[in-house]
Amino acid sequence: MDNNILIHDLLDGNLDPSSEEQLFYALSASEEARTELKQQIAVSRAVRADIQAFSPSAKSTMNIYSSLGFNVPVAGATAVAAKSGILTTLGKFSQGIIGSLITAGVAVGLFLSFGRNSQPESVQPASSSSNLVSQQQPMQPQLPIADADKPVPEKPGTIVKYIYIPAKVVENSDAAANPVQQNAADLTKEESLVPDYAKTIILTPLSKGNYPLYNPSAIGNLAQLNGKPVEMTPHYSNSGELLGFTIEVNNFQDWLLPDPNIEPSSIPKFNNLSGSILYNVSKNTSFGINLRQESFFQTFTGTDNQGDLYRYEQQPYLTSYSGVFRYSLRSLLGLEGEGFIIPMLQLSIGGNKAGTVGRIMLASSFRVNSQFAFMLGVEGGRLWYTHKNNTFTTDKIGVNYGFVYGF
Amino acid sequence: MKINYSAYSDVELVALLKGKKADCEAAFNELYKRYAAPVNAYCLRVLGVPEHAEDIFQETFIKFYQHVRSDYAQTNIQGFLIRIARNLCLNAKRDRKQTVPIEELDLWMHEINSYEKREFPDLLAMALDLLDLEYREAFVLREYDGFSYEEISKLCNITIPNAKTRVFRAKQKIKDILTPYMGNILNAKAKI
Incomplete structure (x- = not known):
């Protein structure tokens, strides 16, 4: 029998025992037979090394799952995000780590840009100490609070609509005929989830003219009245708070409630990152504005033009604007003097293109020096x-951490 | 408690595909994990054109799901998936008559000659493209998807000896095509 056939049978695991001796003799005697064996092994190995053939593309996986109305598996989403190396190893922690690195980078940038121009505390002129003047002008977010929830009760036989944002829907005639597919863009276009008030947030700038109580010379007068120099502590009150304007950059590790059934196909670069500007009007009270990139899991019901009841589910990424009120708890907790830890309660109300957002945070800042502090809170x-005149809600909880810079 | 679907047999998973949405989705996910690679390998290496193979690959799993949801009684899931893929590939081959302009062919031949820059699996893929469909398919089913000769014979409607012959001849032809490059490959021992 031809040696090539015997070699083929050997590699196939089908070599007849009666032919083994013939093959082994041929291999020991014939260079040609040995080369044939090497070449056939090389071909088999090449098949096993053909990674491209055994790796379906992430796009194909997403298209299949989208067409069938399934959640895209995590592995597929990860492939789309093209994570690699250490980020893949770190898995679910990578998002938080990236956020922390961005936060740290921004904080260092602020330090380098502002820190050089700041004057020593002991020589700062009295006229620049406007932060000592009390200003009771809270920010008006001008956002109506929604009424109590009125969820539509689900009827038996409810059709579930899963909406992937911004996943591309595969062009497939079967899928096109599938009644459970609907493009999220159509939904927002026709039924407008965007309330008008969310588009018209107007924040009044703080200036001297708005506050008649502002009088820098008052400090000078105080110095004369007391007959001794004024002690300058421009950034911290006696309780250790940062006074005046502060900038904050924060990151969030949050958990959406209810737990999402679907995963977004892509994640924005600055997801869960926020920036805030606050003005500390007294040693305990601050007001400010906040801008944040975040996501919510929305599940809500509604009827279409035919009267069929649908449940929609989506997890859009949103940019939220909020007005912030913050109150230091040092006095309430009986903490006096200059402190390293400043516990605080923060309330905020604002909006995004989906609706109104409200938050409550219990946190503490940890002072590093007269201008810098870290913050950690829940x-x-x-x-x-x-949606169609019915109000729905969705919640999230999370850990908030970041840097505070006062100037 | 989280259910470990990887411990389920194919038959159990197919039964779950007909059930509630959560179970159905988890079962499909598990079946996809098991069989996406061999189905993709079949589509890609039989068709040879990645874009077409992607379309067929997607359609295969969608049709599989639709079949299972409507009426399905088979137990060999991989065989069923490959059968769907095969039918779709044959239809695609029939509908898309391959016409390659001469300039493009010249360019392609130039590419194959620059084998020094290519890895052996790439050369193997190009060698497969040069085979007749019947040999290519038999080789892919045997070497890529691990089917037995009996399964290949059933899928391709041929006898078992015929299936064995096709795989052998395919290997010989691939080896003949790649012989000029084998010396480098065997000496290098690196790429494969």
């Missing part, structure tokens, strides 16, 4: 949104 948030 936060709960709720989004109120409407």
Whole structure:
């Protein structure tokens, strides 16, 4: 029998025992037979090394799952995000780590840009100490709070609509005929989840003219009255708080409630990152504004033009604007003097293109020096949104951490 | 408690595909994990054109799901998936008559000659493209998807000896095509 056939049978695991001796003799005597064996092994190995053939593309996986109305598996989403190396190893922690690195980078940038121009505390002129003047002008977010929830009760036989944002729907005739597919863009276009008030947030700038109590010379007068120099502590009150304007950059590790059934196909670069500007009007009270990139899991019901009841589910990424009120708890907790830890309660109300957002946070800042502080807190948030005149809510809780810079 | 679907047999998973949505989705996910690679390998290496193979690959799993949901009684899931893929591939081959302009062919031949820059699996893929469909398919089913000769014979409607012959001849032809490059490959021992 041809040696090539015997070699083929050997590699196939089908070599007849009666032919083994013939093959082994051929291999020991014939260079040609040995080369044939090497070449056939090389071909088999090449098949096993053909990674491309055994790796379905992430796009194909997403298209299949989208067409069938399934959640895209995590592995597929990860492939789309093209994570690699250490980020893949770190898995679910990578998002938080990236956020922390961005936060640290921004904080260092602020330090380098502002720190050089700041004057020593002991020589700062009295006229620049406007932060000592009390200003009771809270920010008006001008956002109506939604009424109590009115969820539509689900009827038996409810059709579930899963909406993937911004996953591309595969062009397939079967899928096109599938009644459970609907493009999220159509939904927002026709039924407008965007309340008008969310588009018109106007924040009044703080300036001297708005506050008649502002009088820098008052400090000078105080110095004369007391007959001794004024002690300058421009950034911290006696309780250790940062006074005046502060900038904060924060990151969040949050958990959406209810637990999402679907995963977004892509994640924005600055997801869960926020920036805030606050003005500390007294040693205990601050007001400010906040801008944040975040997501909520929305599940809500509604009827279409035919009267069929649908449940929609989506997890959009949103940019939220909020007005912030913060109150230091040092006095309430009986903490006096200059402190390293400043516990605080923060309330915020604002909106995004989906609806109104409210948050409450219990946190503490940890002072590093007269201008810098770290912050760590626990936060709960709720989004109120409407669909066909019905109001729905969705919640999230999370850990909030970041840097504070006072100037 | 989280259910470990990887411990389920194919038959159990197919039964779950007909059930509640959560179970159905988890079962499909598990079946996809098991069989996406061999189905993709079949589509890609039989068709040879990645874009077409992607379309067929997607359609295969969608049709599989639709079949299972409507009426399905088979137990060999991989065989069923490959059968769907095979039918779709044959239809695609029939509908898309391959016409390659001469300039493109010249370019392609130039590419194959620059084998020094290519890895052996790439060369193997190009060698497969040069085979007749019947040999290519038999080789892919045997070497890529691990089917027995009996399964290949059933899938391709041929006898078992015929299936064995096709795989052998395919290997010989691939070896003949790649012989000029084998010396480098065997000496290098690196790429494969």
